[in-house]
Amino acid sequence: MPGRSDAVWSGEGTTPDAIEAALRELLVEVHAENDNFVPARVLNMIAFVDREWSGEIANRLRGVGRYHASRTLVLAYEPRRERLDARVMIASDGAPGPGELALLHETVVVELGKRHLDDLLTIADPLVVTDLPTLLWSPHGHHEIVTELLALAQAVLVDSVEEPIAREALDRAWELTTQAYVVDLAWLRSTPWRERVAAMFDPVWLRRELRTITSMTVRHHPTSTVAAMLLAGWLASRLDWRASPLIASGEALVGDAHASRQHVALRLEAAPELQVPGLESLTLETASGMSLRLSRGAGGLRAHRRDERGAEREWTIPGASRGEQGVLGEGIRQALLRDPTYVPALEAARAMLP
């Protein structure tokens, strides 16, 4: 009886029908060897990738651990390719213990060329599990292909910080929200920040301070302007601020938002000293003179609070970094959930575009 399952099939000059038949046969074969192997049936993921970078994408997907989609269809694109080649792999996370089950994940890699693009839907459609939600990911651009494949998907995975121009990133994400549920990795990276800001203002005596915020400063990696804009957009949308376009001022974008009773000064500032992409700190000040700063630190976010009397306190809020693979895994998981706050945050962020 095999411990860990790793069944493989490959075909050259093949067809979607043949690939689908191979998948079925491999599943029957694995199940017959050990009926403790059962196929996961949670989520399809379609990844449209440039073939030359497909190895890197495979590595990224391998790192997502238990958040692996139950069936991953990788469409590896090489413009001049004439023939449809495919590999099917069925693997388990580990060996089933006595009386226990082990989940199987299926990966189908289809190598295709420009001549196949007109019929792309007819290639992909038979290879996703019917009735499971499908997440679409195209990490190397190809917007027109994404638009076509959206017919098969309910959710689309993007990373808005990977677009070099903020306006294009936010406009693209906005356009996608009209067609599918958007999971934006740039948004997910800010989850711990949003959770902590929400928690710090949660005590009843501090909730009223939320309505008196007078300034917000976000420091970010120079390539992560969009992440900073989304965080600013989140606060603006949750607190009913009306944001105006920011203007460039040196290494920063500055501007104003209008809250019901006050103006809020906004400042998004590049932090060149930050070694990794993402956010470096968030500082909020209120009309009472209170200020709250969260910044990256070892072992969690470092919190600093100055109360209205000027007393200062600093402490660490424990939490582990998820790393880029953890964020990607979280993105896959989020395809099954619905966060109602992303679209309003995105809309507010677009209003801040210079």
Added chain:
Amino acid sequence: MAATAGQPTPQAVPENPLTAGLERLPVAPTTLVIFGATGDLARRKLLPALYNLAHEGALPERFHLVGVSRKEKEHDDYRAECEQAIRRFSRRKPDDSVLSSLLDNVKYVPGTFDDEAVYGELHTVLDEFEKEAGEPLNRAFYLSTAPSFFPVIVERLGSSQLAHHESGGEVRLIIEKPFGTTLEEARELNRRVLAIFDEAQIFRIDHYLGKETVQNMMAFRFANGMFEPLWNRNYIESVQITAAEDIGIGSRADYYDSSGALRDLIQNHMLQLLCHVAMEPPVNFTAEEVRNEKVKVLQAIPPPGVAEIGQMAVRAQYSAGHAGGEDVLGYLQEDGVPEGSITETYAALRLEVDNWRWAGVPFYLRTGKRLARKITEIAVTLKPVPHLAFSQEGSLGVQPNQLVLTLQPNEGVSLRLGAKIPGTRMSIRPVNMEFLYGTAFLSQSPEAYERLITDAMRGDATLFTRNDEVEAQWRICDPIVGSWSQTPGPLAQYEAGSQGPEEADGLLREGDTWRAI
């Protein structure tokens, strides 16, 4: 509701608009005090759970931990012990920097639980944390000690002015099982605890309720319209709840021999499972409504009279046998078990829920150590069809439908149906339609203690047992405990690694059978 004339209008608490869309809701800043901080439960479960919450960023934004125990030691020594326990028992490899952040906020107070000075010192430590934070912190006292210490700790907390927070923070008391070993003890403990704390402050842990699959039972029953029409005496023949373990008592002879299978599992966990199967849909899922419905079920189970116990309860002990391919000792030969012990390692009950929905449906509960395998499941057997037109030769036993909810090890739901065997004849055999949680969700279930500690710090008592529930559970089990303690041994025996004692068959109504373990 309109304000009453002449009374001040209470100022509305503003909503926190930032929590919308977040999966993890904020937990108020808290200091958690563990009494019995160096004990087995703290080391194996509580400290690893706290680390995992810290790792995921799920602890309150300000969190402090104070360990209280008899042994004299410095703060740093206790931190080193915490680190060791977390590294050994955490479900994930600890991140050094997160672990260090967590341990920075740990302190230790040594002393015996009846010593007033310990509580004075504890007060000082709690005040220091709050001074440092510049705000009142909620306080949660976790009693992870032997039950005999519960009353004295509670009373000392009361006399030291620690049961209520003078600066407005919430104070909560988390009590581990067992909550008494008899009805009388449970009542007395409730009386003493409730003399100091309000019921709303008390969180009695039954860690089964923190398991994702137990919570899923409510989703399964009340979020799916197809089951409710069948969920009553008209369609259900019997309900069987099994919590079987393949292991023996290990090194826990001291605890186990004074407890036994009935007290260890049936009085609390298994009766809670029964409540989840039999309860009416609550009006909403608030703690009070859910617990009100569970109490109604327990109140509908008549406690057995002395003469009935022999017909509705069976106990036994495992004898030497085989488990996992090895020879294993019988209970009486295990290290630390007193000679001639009459503590049961197996208990089975047949209970009735005397209400409109369930009258006449037997609920069979069984639990035991050293059984054939480890499984916890609830099997609901439906009544057979009124007329079977398919009794052809070649059918492999047409059986009534059975719905099985498995809690461990393979969490899921299975429905047994009759299906035609492929071929020219109308032959039927049972097949299973299976749903496995593991195949359908990407998320990993959190450990029960992670969920329960968070809920207690948030003040959500839905997954905790209320005082009247505890007493109602004891009211059912107390006559059996009393009768068994008066009845001399030796007890019936079952071979280790087997299905349990033959005597258990005597509980079954005609036509019913125990499911294979």
